[in-house]
Amino acid sequence: MRIKFPASRFAAALKHAVRLLLSIMPMIIAVIGLVGIFEVVVTPQMLKSLFSGSPLADTLIGTAAGGLSVGQPFLSYIIGGELLDDGISLYAVTAFILSFVTLGVVQLPLEAELFGLRFTAVRNLLALAFALIISVATVATLRLFS
Amino acid sequence: MTKNTPHKNRSGRIMLFLVAAIYLVIFYLDPSKGEKALFAAAGTLKIIGPVLILVLFLIALMNTWIDPKSIAKHMGGESGAKGWIIALAGGVLTHGSSLVWYPLLADLRGHSVKDGLIVAFFYARAVKIPWLPVMVSYFGLPFTVILSLYIVLGAWLQGMLADKMLGRVKREG
Numbered sequence: 001m002r003i004k005f006p007a008s009r010f011a012a013a014l015k016h017a018v019r020l021l022l023s024i025m026p027m028i029i030a031v032i033g034l035v036g037i038f039e040v041v042v043t044p045q046m047l048k049s050l051f052s053g054s055p056l057a058d059t060l061i062g063t064a065a066g067g068l069s070v071g072q073p074f075l076s077y078i079i080g081g082e083l084l085d086d087g088i089s090l091y092a093v094t095a096f097i098l099s100f101v102t103l104g105v106v107q108l109p110l111e112a113e114l115f116g117l118r119f120t121a122v123r124n125l126l127a128l129a130f131a132l133i134i135s136v137a138t139v140a141t142l143r144l145f146s
Numbered sequence: 147m148t149k150n151t152p153h154k155n156r157s158g159r160i161m162l163f164l165v166a167a168i169y170l171v172i173f174y175l176d177p178s179k180g181e182k183a184l185f186a187a188a189g190t191l192k193i194i195g196p197v198l199i200l201v202l203f204l205i206a207l208m209n210t211w212i213d214p215k216s217i218a219k220h221m222g223g224e225s226g227a228k229g230w231i232i233a234l235a236g237g238v239l240t241h242g243s244s245l246v247w248y249p250l251l252a253d254l255r256g257h258s259v260k261d262g263l264i265v266a267f268f269y270a271r272a273v274k275i276p277w278l279p280v281m282v283s284y285f286g287l288p289f290t291v292i293l294s295l296y297i298v299l300g301a302w303l304q305g306m307l308a309d310k311m312l313g314r315v316k317r318e319g
C-alpha cells in the first residue's frame with residue numbers, strides 16, 4: 001500500500017511554522033545577543049570570587065550564579081571542580097551545577113513570550129527551589145552511603 | 147495549528163532594540179569586549195541556526211502527520227503515566243540549547259499538551275548524557291548517579307506541582 005504525501009497540508013504547516021519562527025526571530029536574536037554579553041561579562045573568575053566559604057550562603061550564591069551563567073554544561077563541572085578545590089561546600093557546587101543547566105536568566109524573555117509570564121514564573125521558581133532541595137538531598141544521600 | 151502562535155506582540159523587537167543599545171554602550175566603553183561579545187553571540191547563532199531550521203521542519207511534519215487528538219491523548223490531561231514517561235525520557239534524551247526547543251514545545255502546548263509535562267521535560271534536560279563522563283571524572287560515579295536520579299525525580303515532582311499551580315491541565319480532544 002502506498003502512502004501519498006499530503007503536499008498541500010505540509011505546505012500549509014510549513015507556512016505556519018515559518019510564520020511562527022519569523023514572529024519570534026527578533027526575540028531569539030536578542031537572547032543570542034544577551035548570551036554573548038553574559039559570556040564576556042560573567043567570567044569563571046568573577047563567579048569564583050562570589051563565594052564566601054559559608055555553606056548556607058554559598059548554596060544560595062551558587063544557585064544565583066548558576067542561573068546567571070551561560071555556556072556548555074561541562075563549564076559548570078570545571079568551575080564546580082575548582083570551587084571544590086578552593087574549599088567551597090559540595091552543597092553550593094551542586095546547586096551551581098544544577099542551576100547552570102536548569103535556570104536561564106538570559107532566556108527568560110523568550111520563554112515568557114512563548115509560554116506566558118505565569119508559566120515562566122512558575123517554572124523558574126520551581127527550578128530555583130528544586131536546585132536547593134536537590135543539592136541538599138544529593139549531598140545528604142551521598143554521605144548516607146559513604 | 148496552535149492557538150498561541152504566531153505572536154503579534156512587539157516585545158521581541160523592543161528586546162532586540164535594548165540588546166543592540168547595550169552592545170553600542172559596550173563598544174563605546176570597551177571595543178575589545180564588545181567584539182568578544184559579538185563573536186560569542188555569532189558562535190551561538192552558528193550552532194543554533196541549523197537546528198532551528200530542523201525544528202521548523204519538525205513542527206511542519208508534526209502538524210502534517212500527527213493528529214492533534216493523538217497528541218492530546220498521549221500528552222494531554224488524561225495521558226497519565228505514559229505522558230510523564232514520554233516527557234521525562236524526551237528531556238533526558240534530547241540535547242542542544244533549550245532555545246531551539248522553545249518553538250516546538252510552544253507548538254505542542256497549543257496542541258493540548260499539559261503544562262506539567264513541558265515543565266518536566268525542561269527539568270529532565272538537566273541530565274546531560276554526553277557530558278556524564280566529564281561529570282564522573284570531576285565528582286565521581288556515586289555523585290553523578292545520585293544527582294541524575296534526583297533530577298529525574300525532581301522533574302516529575304515539578305511537573306505535578308506546575309499542573310496544580312497553573313491549573314491548566316487540558317482535557318483530551
